[in-house]
Amino acid sequence: MTAAVLTVSDSTARGRRSDLSGPAIKALLERHRFQVIAADVVADEQVSIQEAILEMSARAQLVVTTGGTGIAERDVTPEATRAVCTRLVEGVAERMRAVGAQSTPLAALSRGVCGVCGRALVLNLPGSPQAAAESLTAVLDLLPHALELLAGKTAHDSHLR
Numbered sequence: 001m002t003a004a005v006l007t008v009s010d011s012t013a014r015g016r017r018s019d020l021s022g023p024a025i026k027a028l029l030e031r032h033r034f035q036v037i038a039a040d041v042v043a044d045e046q047v048s049i050q051e052a053i054l055e056m057s058a059r060a061q062l063v064v065t066t067g068g069t070g071i072a073e074r075d076v077t078p079e080a081t082r083a084v085c086t087r088l089v090e091g092v093a094e095r096m097r098a099v100g101a102q103s104t105p106l107a108a109l110s111r112g113v114c115g116v117c118g119r120a121l122v123l124n125l126p127g128s129p130q131a132a133a134e135s136l137t138a139v140l141d142l143l144p145h146a147l148e149l150l151a152g153k154t155a156h157d158s159h160l161r
Contacts, residue, residue, distance in 0.1 A: 001033060001034045001035065001061055001062065001143070001144065001147055002034065002035050002037050002059070002061045003029050003034040003035070003036050003037070003060050003061065003062040003063070003064060004029070004037060004038040004039065004040075004057075004062070005020055005022050005025050005026050005029070005036060005038070005039040005040075005064050005065075005066070006017045006022075006038065006039075006041075006042065006053065006064070006065045006071055007022035007038055007039075007040070007042075007065075007066050007067055008041075008042055008043075008049055008065055008066065008067035008068035008077050008127070009041065009043070009044065009067045009068070009127060010044050010074060012041050012067075012145050012160075013037075013041050013043040013152050018091055018094050018145055019041055020040055020069060021066040021125070021127055021128065021129045021132045022066060023039075023051070023131065024062055024129045024133055025066055025125065025132055025133065026039055026137060026153040027135055028137070028140075029062075029064070029136075032140055033091055033129055036113055038056055038059060038060060040056075040122075042073055043070050044067075044074040044076060044077075044153070045074070045076075045077045046079055046080045046150070047080075047157065048081070048085050048128075049065070049068070049076065049077055049080035050080045050084050052099060053065070053080065053081060053084050053117060053141055054117065055119075056090045056116040056121075057084070058066045058118065058119050060120060061119070061120055061121065061147045061150070061151070062121050062123065062143060062147060063120055063123070064122075064123050064125060064136065065077050065081070065115070065122070065123070065124045066125045066126070066127055066132045067125075067126070067127030067129065068080075068124075069109065069110050069125070069126050069127070070109060070110065070126070070127075071111065071112050071125050075111070075120040077124050078111045078112060078114070078124055081113050081115055082113060082115065084115075084117050085115025085116055085117045086116055086145035087115060087116045087156065088113055088115045088116075089115060089116065089121070089146070090116065091128040092114035092123065092142060092146075093112055093113050093114050093124070093140050095139055095142070096110070096112065096125075096135040096138050096139055097110055098114055098138075099134065099137075099138035099161070100126075100131065100134060100135060100138070101137070103134065104157075106142065107131075110126050110135075112126065112135070113123060113155060114139075119146075119150050119151065120150065121143070121146050121147060121150060123136075123139070129133075130148075138146070149161055
């Protein structure tokens with residue numbers, strides 16, 4: 001399984017803050033048998049985010065973004081993701097928020113989405129390293145099957161009930 005990680009942050013893109021979330025997500029994915037083939041940082045600009053998601057989704061089965069999912073004016077990652085995805089997978093984002101709500105009521109403020117871009121799955125995570133890792137962990141068990149379906153492996157195995 002291949003993955004790409006996109007950190008969305010004005011301050012990191014400008015070199016004012018180190019990227020802590022991107023490397024944490026990359027390490028977590030690698031521990032779960034993903035080959036992370038790309039990692040990048042972009043500012044909170046919708047067009048830049050869209051372009052990066054499109055480029056990464058052409059190369060990787062999973063594109064994970066971190067940052068830009070809140071309610072601040074510059075938080076536009078969900079809008080960029082919706083703009084390039086043909087379908088949303090609402091249950092994945094719902095699961096991330098539900099698990100996050102067990103730790104903090106602030107999880108309800110995350111607007112992250114999950115969608116299909118070509119044959120890739122795009123997953124928005126919060127920008128905080130802890131919240132990003134918690135959100136990804138909440139859905140890691142779903143990802144292999146989702147990626148198989150997107151790759152055209154749609155036979156229903158009896159063990160998946």
